[in-house]
Amino acid sequence: MEAKTEPYLTSHPDANGFFGPYGGSFIPPPLQAQMDEIKTHYLELRQDPQFIAELDEIRRNYQGRPTPLQYAKRLSESIGGGGETGVEIYLKREDLNHTGAHKLNHCMAEVLLAKHLNKRKVIAETGAGQHGVALATAAAYFGLECEIHMGAVDMAKEHPNVTRMKILGAKVVPVTEGLQTLKEAVDSAFGAYMADPVTAMYCIGSVVGPHPFPMMVRNFQQVVGEEAKEQFLERTGTLPDHVVACCGGGSNAMGIFSVFIDSPTVKLHAVEPLGRGPTLGDHAASLASGSEGIMHGFNSIMLQTPPTITSSAPTPAPVHSIASGLDYPSVGPEQAYLRSIGRTETGCGATDEETVQAFFALSRTEGIIPALESAHAIAWAMKVAKDAVERGERTRVLVNVSGRGDKDVEYVVEQYPQLVTVV
CATH class of the missing domain: 3.40.50.1100 (Rossmann fold)
Structure with missing residues (x-):
């Protein structure tokens, strides 16, 4: 038996x-x-x-849960997907949770x-x-x-x-x-x-x-995954092929990943901030480029500077991301574990430039201004969907829109004025 x-x-x-x-x-x-x-x-x-x-x-x-699950029809079509191709992007709308985020x-x-x-x-x-x-x-x-x-x-x-x-x-x-x-x-x-x-x-x-x-924060965020799974099954009759979320510390990702971990057909993508480039200090991609270390009371994978003459041990490295919620030199221990056992996909990341392009893409195809953190996930979800279109594969991508972009509008207008005005 x-x-x-x-x-x-x-x-x-x-x-x-x-x-x-x-x-x-x-x-x-x-x-x-x-x-x-x-x-x-x-x-x-x-x-x-x-x-x-x-x-x-x-x-x-008070919070307004459950938050909706939305089929992003125009976003899907913008990358060559849509209902006819069988390549579809769905949005878990945590931006509609009270205060605008998960x-x-x-x-x-x-x-x-x-x-x-x-x-x-x-x-x-x-x-x-x-x-x-x-x-x-x-x-x-x-x-x-x-x-x-x-x-x-x-x-x-x-x-x-x-x-x-x-x-x-x-x-x-x-x-x-x-x-x-x-x-x-x-x-x-x-x-x-x-x-x-x-x-x-x-x-x-x-x-x-x-x-x-x-553990505690994951369990409190699990409501996102529970709702999304039930909504997705009701909407499509199947589980998603891919679940995508941005990952700094990893709370929104663990929330939506949690109920899919025991479903091996569902690929989980924790999208890291690739920032300005691969040089240490220009990104915050702990899972991709870090090593084991202890910081803030827990052991995980973290970006570290090498030992120096004055310091015999590595120290947390400087990091960068266009998204203030992702510029952390470590990652939650459960995210480190899931990556180590191969349960989350490798190579998931978005640069600052890709993130800004996704920020405007979602805004102008769906009327949703996402947080820059969430725009990392949108960028990667678009890539996953576009790759499926190019291969001629039917696939459904579920992405967690973890927050709305009200807080980022002034920064984006100041830093990317050329993208704001449509000529």
Whole structure:
């Protein structure tokens, strides 16, 4: 008799928070005690019917879930696909989730957990500002203080989201160290949390950080995949051939990938930011170009500078991406694990230029202005679909539009004026 295989989501991570060699918790003992408390309460609450019902009510009547699944007819046709060819692109519209991105899925749940832990304040980092806006929203909803750390470069680049956070009542802390982007914002937020871990809770913005956050954020984002799978089956009668999502830390990707991991016919594409080119410091493609290392309390694949005379160990490398939410020198441990076992496809990435072209392509074929983060996924989905057209293969591509592009409009107009005006 053939042994039954345990479902992936129930067997990963292990009890210590590892996905294979990746993950775990590498933090000071006082902070570990707080993480253990968060883990214990989370594991209890995830089985609590009252907690589940409250979160479900919030998702339906506050967030506006489920978000739609849209067949992108004109986008599909623009690359030579469409119904007649059998090459179709479908969009999971997380840009229509309240606050305009997938981030609220885990923020509402994390702040609800903080309330159960009797915390008075939530602290977080943000890159593009979407996690910061989502956490400020959740804090306002539940009546907690909120402190958001954001790199000064990102604050200038994503000014609309900075304003939104302040309107929602959050304290926004500018980070001026180093490259003044996402990695430095995480450093700053962690430092603030370590100064007051008893009354505050650090609400990590992706599937990164020490255990239990990679597991917890994935599980809160799983709603995206569950909805998309049900909607896709209802719409087409089949599973998608490809599922595509942008990948910085990897929360939106893990959310939509989660329910397809045990379906081997579905190819999963975690699209990394290839930035300006392959030179270290010009991109943020951790999976493609990184190596194993520990940062921010977890072990994963990260971009590192080699040891020097003054430093005997590698250090996190400088990174670049046109999308502030993707310029992080590491990746979630589960994304590292899935790539290591061959469950996600290799070579998935989009340059800054390809991303901007996809940004305008979706805007002008479907009337949807995507976040620059999401535009990476759109760029790759278009490539996958176009390759299928050229091979004469029937294929359906599901792409997660993880956020809307309101926050990026000013930056795009300033940097790419030649593309804005149609002659």
